Amino acid sequence: MNGSSALVDNIGASQSRRVFWDQDVYQLELERIFSRCWLMIGHDSLVPKPGDFITTYMAEDRVILSRQPDGSLKAFINSCTHRGNQICHADSGSAKAFVCNYHGWVFGQDGSLVDVPMEERCYHSDLDKSKLGLAPIRVETYKGFIFGCHDPEAPSLEDYLGDFCWYLDTIWDGPDGGLELLGPPLKSTLACNWKVPAENFVGDGYHVGWTHAAALQMIGGELAGLSGNRADMPFDDLGLQFTMRHGHGFGLIDNAATAIHVKRDGYVKYLEETRGGIREKFGPERERLYVGHWNTSIFPNCSFLYGTNTFKIWHPRGPHEIEVWTYTMVPKNADTETKRSIQREAIRSFGTAGTLESDDGENMSSATYNNNGIITRKGWMNSSMGKDREGPHPVYPGIVGVSFIGETSYRGFYRFWQEMLDAPDWAAIRANDDTWDAMWTNRNFWPDRLSAKQAEPQD
Amino acid sequence: MTETRKPVGMELHHAIVSHYSAEVRMLQNQQYREWFDTVIAEDIHYWMPVYEQRYARDRRPDPTPGDAAIYNDDYAELQQRVDRLLTGQVWMEDPPSRIRYFVTNVEAFEIAPFEFEVFSNVLVHRNRRQNEVYVHTLGREDKLRKTDSGFKVFSRKLNIDARVVQDKNLYFFV
Numbered sequence: 142m143n144g145s146s147a148l149v150d151n152i153g154a155s156q157s158r159r160v161f162w163d164q165d166v167y168q169l170e171l172e173r174i175f176s177r178c179w180l181m182i183g184h185d186s187l188v189p190k191p192g193d194f195i196t197t198y199m200a201e202d203r204v205i206l207s208r209q210p211d212g213s214l215k216a217f218i219n220s221c222t223h224r225g226n227q228i229c230h231a232d233s234g235s236a237k238a239f240v241c242n243y244h245g246w247v248f249g250q251d252g253s254l255v256d257v258p259m260e261e262r263c264y265h266s267d268l269d270k271s272k273l274g275l276a277p278i279r280v281e282t283y284k285g286f287i288f289g290c291h292d293p294e295a296p297s298l299e300d301y302l303g304d305f306c307w308y309l310d311t312i313w314d315g316p317d318g319g320l321e322l323l324g325p326p327l328k329s330t331l332a333c334n335w336k337v338p339a340e341n342f343v344g345d346g347y348h349v350g351w352t353h354a355a356a357l358q359m360i361g362g363e364l365a366g367l368s369g370n371r372a373d374m375p376f377d378d379l380g381l382q383f384t385m386r387h388g389h390g391f392g393l394i395d396n397a398a399t400a401i402h403v404k405r406d407g408y409v410k411y412l413e414e415t416r417g418g419i420r421e422k423f424g425p426e427r428e429r430l431y432v433g434h435w436n437t438s439i440f441p442n443c444s445f446l447y448g449t450n451t452f453k454i455w456h457p458r459g460p461h462e463i464e465v466w467t468y469t470m471v472p473k474n475a476d477t478e479t480k481r482s483i484q485r486e487a488i489r490s491f492g493t494a495g496t497l498e499s500d501d502g503e504n505m506s507s508a509t510y511n512n513n514g515i516i517t518r519k520g521w522m523n524s525s526m527g528k529d530r531e532g533p534h535p536v537y538p539g540i541v542g543v544s545f546i547g548e549t550s551y552r553g554f555y556r557f558w559q560e561m562l563d564a565p566d567w568a569a570i571r572a573n574d575d576t577w578d579a580m581w582t583n584r585n586f587w588p589d590r591l592s593a594k595q596a597e598p599q600d
Numbered sequence: 601m602t603e604t605r606k607p608v609g610m611e612l613h614h615a616i617v618s619h620y621s622a623e624v625r626m627l628q629n630q631q632y633r634e635w636f637d638t639v640i641a642e643d644i645h646y647w648m649p650v651y652e653q654r655y656a657r658d659r660r661p662d663p664t665p666g667d668a669a670i671y672n673d674d675y676a677e678l679q680q681r682v683d684r685l686l687t688g689q690v691w692m693e694d695p696p697s698r699i700r701y702f703v704t705n706v707e708a709f710e711i712a713p714f715e716f717e718v719f720s721n722v723l724v725h726r727n728r729r730q731n732e733v734y735v736h737t738l739g740r741e742d743k744l745r746k747t748d749s750g751f752k753v754f755s756r757k758l759n760i761d762a763r764v765v766q767d768k769n770l771y772f773f774v
């Protein structure tokens with residue numbers, strides 16, 4: 142494959158179907174995206190105490206995340222430096238050391254090789270244990286969320302999240318201590334390319350009314366009107382869509398945070414009681430975000446729905462399969478009853494047997510597998526919705542689209558995806574920092590729109 | 601596990617197995633409303649917990665209904681799942697999946713007058729669209745109540761034999 146212009150057309154707002162199918166595209170993604178971006182690997186709440194560990198993946202690489210005696214975090218590749226065996230087979234636990242099943246090499250909580258059976262008799266002082274620790278991974282956290290990265294040249298996690306931090310702070314910092322993740326994760330396989338769910342979560346407000354028609358009808362509440370696309374709603378005033386420098390993005394449905402939850406008294410009360418604190422701390426623009434519902438992806442493969450509070454990692458398994466991991470986000474300082482009810486409702490809607498999740502998986506699989514046809518695969522996909530109705534906004538960072546039903550954040554996601562595939566290194570990516578949003582040429586969209594609104598008579 | 605309790609007699613055992621066969625037939629025929637009205641008690645707890653993969657030495661307790669669970673439904677919640685399937689707008693079930701159930705290893709014990717604890721193994725075979733095949737095995741722990749209108753289940757715990765579920769979803773009733 143020669144460059145990625147054959148795969149993404151930013152101006153035409155379309156992507157080659159090969160992005161969901163081709164093995165060579167996937168290989169390049171592993172090398173240029175998954176080996177160089179910050180990937181979600183855990184949360185402080187999942188490894189609270191020294192010695193606590195979880196095992197996870199970064200793309201297809203198995204990883205151990207381990208809490209150190211001094212409270213810091215380390216992550217390393219879960220593969221023995223002797224002959225490559227997987228070191229740890231438990232999902233989580235607490236361990237003083239990790240012992241390989243094959244020949245019994247012992248690795249410490251920090252991944253260093255601390256003991257080798259019969260070392261003297263077998264190696265005759267010839268083994269330099271200090272060079273045989275488990276391969277370390279860069280680890281950084283933002284508001285308790287833990288990310289790993291393999292590229293020493295990558296920016297800090299905070300710079301990688303970039304403008305998105307301004308948004309994330311609203312909920313990850315929150316009024317008083319932010320969020321925690323409740324596990325253990327539900328896990329399931331889904332036969333789809335990893336980008337199908339990532340793009341769906343980053344910016345697909347359009348499918349909600351149709352794909353989820355049955356569930357919305359059953360749940361009722363604020364979004365029932367979307368069911369079957371029957372209601373004649375003025376979408377422009379229902380929310381916004383955002384995309385950032387590094388492909389992160391989300392769609393906001395105003396005043397609909399808890400819309401998908403059926404039993405929600407505790408959570409509604411919590412949000413009502415805390416929104417004032419948000420207004421004080423972050424201002425009214427972010428109070429608006431706080432009481433809205435977000436469908437979000439952090440580039441590349443981590444997604445969440447704030448309000449519904451499902452939290453996903455889409456671990457790729459080749460171009461045509463993923464392993465779906467589902468956690469629940471809950472406010473750290475909510476009472477236990479409220480946390481439990483949020484978790485129940487999040488899983489009821491977006492768990493492995495979720496009333497909405499099961500609608501989505503079917504589409505994601507179908508949108509991937511249709512491209513096995515060689516003629517089909519020569520086609521392109523369209524993501525042009527709202528193309529000229531977006532731009533830089535005087536308040537909200539990044540590029541802002543006028544409605545949550547639009548494809549602004551699709552375009553931003555694939556813009557950065559292409560940039561990552563093309564760039565030889567992070568220096569080349571940094572070189573675009575000032576010009577990344579040049580493809581959005583309607584620079585006056587928001588200033589014009591906002592002043593026109595202001596000119597309207599107030600009632 | 602050594603079972604000191606005595607299983608129910610042949611006649612009751614047969615009645616329970618027949619009840620399961622009738623239940624399965626309704627599910628296989630997509631008679632979800634009939635299934636719900638016939639076999640589900642109003643105090644149902646329909647539960648499929650998530651069991652982490654842990655070391656044998658790990659002393660943390662097993663999951664409770666307060667923890668993450670694939671299903672954790674009461675009567676109204678289960679009814680909503682049935683309602684959703686009957687809206688006519690669940691595109692993934694149109695054309696419908698083919699589903700087949702095999703219930704074996706039925707062991708029943710009386711735990712109170714007219715109440716029984718029943719263990720069984722369930723194998724579920726789903727065939728969808730043209731070529732999609734999914735097979736699941738589950739251990740099922742029921743609590744049944746014998747009423748004037750037949751057996752009703754008021755507690756159903758499903759242990760799916762998979763840490764990573766090998767299916768795109770588990771939106772079907774067991």
Ligand code: FES
Pocket residue numbers: 221222223224225226241242243244245246
């Ligand atoms: S492979 Fe791990 S000790 Fe030999």
Ligand SMILES: [Fe+2]
Pocket residue numbers: 348349352353497501
């Ligand atoms: Fe969806």
